[in-house]
Each structure stands twice: as structure tokens, then as C-alpha cells.
Amino acid sequence: MxxxxxxxxxxxxxxxxxxxxxxxxxxxxxxxxxxxxxxxxxxxxxxxxxxxxxxxxxxxxxxxxxxxxxxxxxxxxxxxxxxxxxxxxxxxxxxxxxxxxxxxxxxxxxxxxxxxxxxxxxxxxxxxxxxxxxxxxxxxxSSNDVSGHHIQATDGEIGHVVDFILDDEMWAIRYLIIDTKNWWVGKKYCYHHNGLSA
Known part of the structure; x- marks a missing residue:
């Protein structure tokens, strides 16, 4: 779940x-x-x-x-x-x-x-x-330390980490929730961690 x-x-x-x-x-x-x-x-x-x-x-x-x-x-x-x-x-x-x-x-x-x-x-x-x-x-x-980190795409910054979505059976992070308000006003997106480095 x-x-x-x-x-x-x-x-x-x-x-x-x-x-x-x-x-x-x-x-x-x-x-x-x-x-x-x-x-x-x-x-x-x-x-x-x-x-x-x-x-x-x-x-x-x-x-x-x-x-x-x-x-x-x-x-x-x-x-x-x-x-x-x-x-x-x-x-x-x-x-x-x-x-x-x-x-x-x-x-x-x-x-x-x-x-x-x-x-x-x-x-x-x-x-x-x-x-x-x-x-x-x-x-x-630390989840507290990583929250707020900026996410960089291949062509520029897209936002910052505001939360994580966890699988509470495997205790794995499945997605990061990224606040894109500085790039796309009023939007938040979930990104799979593949390809990201903390």
C-alpha cells in the first residue's frame, strides 16, 4: 500500500x-x-x-x-x-x-x-x-534534509522535493512529490526516483 x-x-x-x-x-x-x-x-x-x-x-x-x-x-x-x-x-x-x-x-x-x-x-x-x-x-x-532539494532536469530546474510516497510493505520510496510552482504555477507532480540522485 x-x-x-x-x-x-x-x-x-x-x-x-x-x-x-x-x-x-x-x-x-x-x-x-x-x-x-x-x-x-x-x-x-x-x-x-x-x-x-x-x-x-x-x-x-x-x-x-x-x-x-x-x-x-x-x-x-x-x-x-x-x-x-x-x-x-x-x-x-x-x-x-x-x-x-x-x-x-x-x-x-x-x-x-x-x-x-x-x-x-x-x-x-x-x-x-x-x-x-x-x-x-x-x-x-534524512527525509527532512532531502525535503526542499531542487530537482534538475536535462534542460533546467523543475521544482523542489516536498514529500515522498512510500510502499509500506517493502519500505521503498516509489515516488517523489515535486512542487513546480516556480516553473508551472499551482502544479505538483509525482516523479519516480529512477534517474534521480539525492
């Missing part, structure tokens, strides 16, 4: 033993255009750190109730590797994070979800070519 990222912001994150927080933003990689982490706003519960939740932990997105079910306890989240609220997500942090939960790293091979390419049965997965894998800088992008 497709969902606007801005709509997802504020969804309640329900753990196995209570509410963990609410969705604040997300990090995605710019090769597979896949959401790697939701950033949780935990209020006063866990202050001074970014609380990251991988799609591996998510089992239900309820649009009507504006909730996402995660199969982790508050204790698991609290004891997970800590990342400062002002720091980028490093590969060293990710290795520690994935090791803590015992999950297969998504960067372990060229498939969208690493060696666990069939983690969602019956769903198509994306695979990078060997050339793309060698050139992949493994850099994560």
Missing part, C-alpha cells in the same frame, strides 16, 4: 509492551531508495539520542488508527545501541545496531534487503548490478 511520508509523520509506534513513541522522520539509502530506519520521537522517555527502528521490526501499518506495530519491547529499544541526536548514522553504528538485534544487514549483498531478499514472501525485490554495488557509498539520507 502506498502512503505519503508526511502522513506517516506522527504515527504512533506500538511496541510489544506499550508505546515506544511517534514517527519523526526517516533515513533512506539513495541506491535502492529504501527506508532503512524510522526515527522515533520518544518524548521524555529516551532523551538526547536518536531512536532508530528498522523495518525488520515492523509488522503492521494501520492508516485508519495512524499506528505502526513493532515487534520489540521498550526494554529492547532502551538497551539498543545509542546514537546522539546530533550525529549522522555511521556504518560502525549500523553494524553494532544490526548485531544487537541479530538481523541480516541490508548491505550484505546487492539485493534490496541483503541476503534476506525474501523477507517479505511473494514481493519483488530490487537488485543492484555489480558495478552499482562497487560504486555504492552506503550513504543514508
Amino acid at each position: 502506498l502512503i505519503n511520508a508526511k502522513t506517516l509523520k506522527g504515527y504512533q509506534l506500538d511496541g510489544s509492551e506499550g508505546v515506544v513513541g511517534k514517527v519523526k522522520e526517516f533515513y533512506f539509502d539513495d541506491q535502492h531508495w529504501t527506508v532503512r530506519y524510522l526515527v522515533a520521537d520518544t518524548g521524555n522517555w529516551l532523551t538526547g539520542r536518536q531512536v532508530l527502528l528498522s523495518p525488520y521490526a515492523m509488522f503492521l501499518v494501520n492508516k485508519k488508527a495512524e499506528r505502526i506495530g513493532i515487534n520489540l519491547s521498550k526494554k529492547q529499544v532502551e538497551d539498543s545501541p545509542s546514537l546522539g541526536s546530533d550525529k549522522p548514522v555511521s556504518r560502525q553504528f549500523e553494524k553494532t545496531y544490526y548485531g544487537y538485534y541479530g538481523w541480516e544487514p541490508y548491505w550484505s549483498n546487492s539485493y534490496q534487503w541483503g541476503a534476506s531478499s525474501n523477507w517479505i514472501p511473494g514481493k519483488e525485490v530490487w537488485k543492484l548490478s555489480d558495478k552499482e554495488v562497487k560504486g555504492w557509498d552506503l550513504h543514508l539520507r
Whole structure:
């Protein structure tokens, strides 16, 4: 099912033993255009750190109730590797994070979800070519930071990013919503990410 990222912001994150927080933003990689982490706003519960939740932990997105079910306890989240609220997500942090939960790293091979390419049965997965894998800088992008970026066509600028449309089963970015008001007044368009670079 497709969902606007801005709509997802504020969804309640329900753990196995209570509410963990609410969705604040997300990090995605710019090769597979896949959401790697939701950033949780935990209020006063866990202050001074970014609380990251991988799609591996998510089992239900309820649009009507504006909730996402995660199969982790508050204790698991609290004891997970800590990342400062002002720091980028490093590969060293990710290795520690994935090791803590015992999950297969998504960067372990060229498939969208690493060696666990069939983690969602019956769903198509994306695979990078060997050339793309060698050139992949493994850099994560913040949805907040990318919002507002200008999109350049072959013959000039067409607008700027205002939102993302996500597939909430594969956690992939399917489209970018581009505001073209400076080029074509009153128009917004969806563009597939193919051919774009963040």
C-alpha cells in the first residue's frame, strides 16, 4: 500500500509492551531508495539520542488508527545501541545496531534487503548490478534534509522535493512529490526516483 511520508509523520509506534513513541522522520539509502530506519520521537522517555527502528521490526501499518506495530519491547529499544541526536548514522553504528538485534544487514549483498531478499514472501525485490554495488557509498539520507532539494532536469530546474510516497510493505520510496510552482504555477507532480540522485 502506498502512503505519503508526511502522513506517516506522527504515527504512533506500538511496541510489544506499550508505546515506544511517534514517527519523526526517516533515513533512506539513495541506491535502492529504501527506508532503512524510522526515527522515533520518544518524548521524555529516551532523551538526547536518536531512536532508530528498522523495518525488520515492523509488522503492521494501520492508516485508519495512524499506528505502526513493532515487534520489540521498550526494554529492547532502551538497551539498543545509542546514537546522539546530533550525529549522522555511521556504518560502525549500523553494524553494532544490526548485531544487537541479530538481523541480516541490508548491505550484505546487492539485493534490496541483503541476503534476506525474501523477507517479505511473494514481493519483488530490487537488485543492484555489480558495478552499482562497487560504486555504492552506503550513504543514508534524512527525509527532512532531502525535503526542499531542487530537482534538475536535462534542460533546467523543475521544482523542489516536498514529500515522498512510500510502499509500506517493502519500505521503498516509489515516488517523489515535486512542487513546480516556480516553473508551472499551482502544479505538483509525482516523479519516480529512477534517474534521480539525492
